[in-house]
Amino acid sequence: MKKPAIIIVLFIFSFLTLSAQKPYIISVKGKIPSSQSGVTLAHEHLLVDFIGAENYSHSRWKEDEAFNKILPFLREAKEAGVQTLFDCTPNYLGRDAKLLLRLSKAGNVNIITNTGLYGGSDNKYLPAYAFTESAEQLSQRWIIEFEKGIDGTSVRPGFMKISVNPGPLSDISKKLITAAAITHKATGLTIASHTGPAIPALEQIEILKQQGVRADAFIWVHAQNEEQDQKFVDIARSGAWVSLDGVNEENIQWYADVLSLLKKENLLHHVLISHDAGWFDPGKPDGGTFRPFTTIFKKLIPALKQAGFTQREIDQLLITNPAAAYSVSLRII
Ligand SMILES: [Zn+2]
Numbered sequence: 032m033k034k035p036a037i038i039i040v041l042f043i044f045s046f047l048t049l050s051a052q053k054p055y056i057i058s059v060k061g062k063i064p065s066s067q068s069g070v071t072l073a074h075e076h077l078l079v080d081f082i083g084a085e086n087y088s089h090s091r092w093k094e095d096e097a098f099n100k101i102l103p104f105l106r107e108a109k110e111a112g113v114q115t116l117f118d119c120t121p122n123y124l125g126r127d128a129k130l131l132l133r134l135s136k137a138g139n140v141n142i143i144t145n146t147g148l149y150g151g152s153d154n155k156y157l158p159a160y161a162f163t164e165s166a167e168q169l170s171q172r173w174i175i176e177f178e179k180g181i182d183g184t185s186v187r188p189g190f191m192k193i194s195v196n197p198g199p200l201s202d203i204s205k206k207l208i209t210a211a212a213i214t215h216k217a218t219g220l221t222i223a224s225h226t227g228p229a230i231p232a233l234e235q236i237e238i239l240k241q242q243g244v245r246a247d248a249f250i251w252v253h254a255q256n257e258e259q260d261q262k263f264v265d266i267a268r269s270g271a272w273v274s275l276d277g278v279n280e281e282n283i284q285w286y287a288d289v290l291s292l293l294k295k296e297n298l299l300h301h302v303l304i305s306h307d308a309g310w311f312d313p314g315k316p317d318g319g320t321f322r323p324f325t326t327i328f329k330k331l332i333p334a335l336k337q338a339g340f341t342q343r344e345i346d347q348l349l350i351t352n353p354a355a356a357y358s359v360s361l362r363i364i
Contacts, residue, residue: 054358057189058115058141059132068141069114071353074223074252074276074305075324077101077118077134077142080125080313083155087123092313094130098137100311100318105138108324115141116324117305117357119223119252121149121192123156125313128186143189143357144181146173146214150207151194151225157203166206170213177218190357191215194225197256200234208235212242219359223250223274229262236271240364246270248362250303253277255285260292267293267301272356276305278327287334294344303356304331304348 054065078097080087108116120126126144135142148169149156161169173191180187191211195204211222222239226232232251239249250272254263267273273293278286286304293302306326311318332345 054354054360056115056141056143056354056357057187057359058143059128059135059186060141063115063141065354065358068350068354070112070349071115071117072108072113072305072324072327073117073250073303073353073356074119074274074307075116076120076125076307076309077105077131078125078127078311078313079120079309082314084123084158089127092125092127092311094127094133097127097130097311097313097318098133100321101134101309102137104309104321104323105134105140109138109140111325111328113140113324115143115353117143117190117223117353119145119192119225119307120310121145121147121156121194123158124149125310126181128181128184132184132186144186145190145192145223146176146181146188146220147191147193147211147222148207149192149194149225150201150204151196153196154203156194162203166209166213169206169210170217173210173214174217177214177220188220189359190221190223192223192225195231195235197227197231200231200238204231205238208238209242212239212244215244215248216242216361216363219361221250221357221359222248223252225252227253227256229254229257229259229266232257232266232271236266236269243364245362245364247272250274250356253307255282255289260289263289263293263302264296264298267296267298271301272303272352273301274303274305276303276307278304278306278331279308279322280326280330283326283330283334286331287338290335290340290348291338294340299344299347300352302348303352
């Protein structure tokens with residue numbers, strides 16, 4: 032090999048090695064450097080089917096009908112500045128990798144989907160195998176999706192979405208968070224857990240610790256359902272991500288107050304905000320009423336500015352934090 036050729040090869044090699052070390056997220060279209068994820072909605076839904084695992088089937092919705100209903104809302108979010116959206120609909124609740132890929136391309140928004148199982152709502156959305164298999168066996172299914180793609184597509188999950196019951200953890204909820212810990216150690220995927228109150232959040236963080244997984248691999252989803260604001264402070268301080276993901280027209284002042292509290296405690300760098308909005312519901316005529324993904328931009332940001340938030344702090348909530356929370360990396364004790 033001639034000298035210039037060797038230099039070029041070395042250059043390409045070092046470039047690839049260096050770029051491999053940079054933080055990244057995994058969208059339905061493939062890997063993206065986390066630094067390019069831009070304004071991000073950390074918890075939304077494009078399609079949700081509440082029929083339950085027993086009668087669940089993708090044949091319950093027509094892809095074109097769902098696509099045509101969802102796309103304008105995705106485009107509206109894009110116009111508001113959204114570049115990346117985490118679709119938190121789990122398997123057996125309407126996760127449709129093929130549809131998400133099509134929407135991501137047409138709407139020019141990064142969409143990230145997930146692996147995992149949803150154990151909330153009295154286990155209505157858990158398939159039969161979830162009750163009989165061990166945590167190791169469940170994690171094996173999730174790791175296979177991470178390695179090979181979802182439902183025969185090339186789409187890989189960019190995070191885990193699980194859900195537990197709202198009180199002290201049941202045995203099956205403990206199994207799901209344990210399976211998530213095992214999967215994290217094999218993949219580096221972040222664990223977003225639909226949880227609600229602080230008690231089961233703290234129990235999950237403890238199980239992760241026992242499994243050797245750090246708290247910052249865990250997103251406490253629907254933290255706004257906890258009644259004591261002090262718990263947001265305590266859990267953010269533990270290192271976990273506090274996801275206040277239910278922004279709507281009616282609760283703007285509550286969000287401004289709680290975010291001001293977390294800012295005062297120097298904990299804004301552990302907080303995520305989103306709407307938990309959307310979605311096409313196959314169980315309703317014409318997919319039901321779709322809640323848009325724009326209230327944060329139209330209502331919350333002006334309220335935060337009113338409360339003294341700087342642009343940098345707003346960018347922290349909508350750009351820096353989701354990129355850090357969802358970057359694929361091992362977070363092991
Ligand atoms: Zn949700």
